[in-house]
Amino acid sequence: MGSLNKTILIGKVLDTPDMRFSVNGAGIIKFNLEVKRPPRVSGEESPPDKIPIVAFSKQAEMLAEKVKQDDIVMIEGRVQVRTYNKQDGQTQWSTEVVALSSIVLNEDNIKNFNVMSNLPLGTDNIQEDQAKKEENYDDIPF
Template identity: 30%
Template sequence: MAGVNKVIVLGHLGRDPEMRYQPSGAAIANFSIATSENFKDREGNKQERTEWHRIVLFGRTAEIAGEYLRKGSMAYVEGRLQTRKWTDKEGQERYTTEIIGDRLQLVGPRGGGGSAASFDEEDHGGGHSTGASSAPASSGRKQDTPPPPMEDFDDDIPF
């Protein structure tokens, strides 16, 4: 029976993505995402624990990350864990565990808007976008202002 290697991370970027390019021209994006959890210790004091996750994206998904993600941005990444061995400057063998992302979803407002966009590695840039309204849910009564027409929707996410 085969195993499952699936990771889902939702958090904030610690810095802007670092972009590199393979000789073929394919993009590689590296960045870290912080996830935090709040809990109470044995004495009842509130504590916060932050975990940092190294993310690597390839191809069009990496290009999207480099263009739209910045330090502090919230992002959702799906992928798999991979550990690689490398040698440091002193000749010591080191190991790094990373999340090789195959899906990226931009989360949260962009320029005050309430939209999110999702990009899959298989899409090759043809991801889909889902709009999220920032208006509160209706309580059964008609809202005073109608939503803007779709042709006035201004979004420069490339898909």
């Protein structure tokens, strides 16, 4: 049985991204992304989630150059759960999203996203169905 580990998040960068380098020189960047939850009850706002983001190598370098605190970004990546031992010997679990691609959203991108997200579900299917109805197979020479 196959599996899929993919997530797409759009949110606000909560803190200044922390760029570091591994012993072999690969870039590692970490920051937290505030992502709003859909409301549980109509008219009631749910608290946002604070999601740790990490990126490596070229993606980390690109994020370090382009992303700053309070930017709105779209992150595409995978969920990673890892364990590590704290200095006191206790095992600590960490869940984070490993960014594989990202887009810093400016005002134009956000407007386009809002327009697209307000379209009713299945709009493109309606257009495809209409195009199929308009096809005329009598003109085909075979």
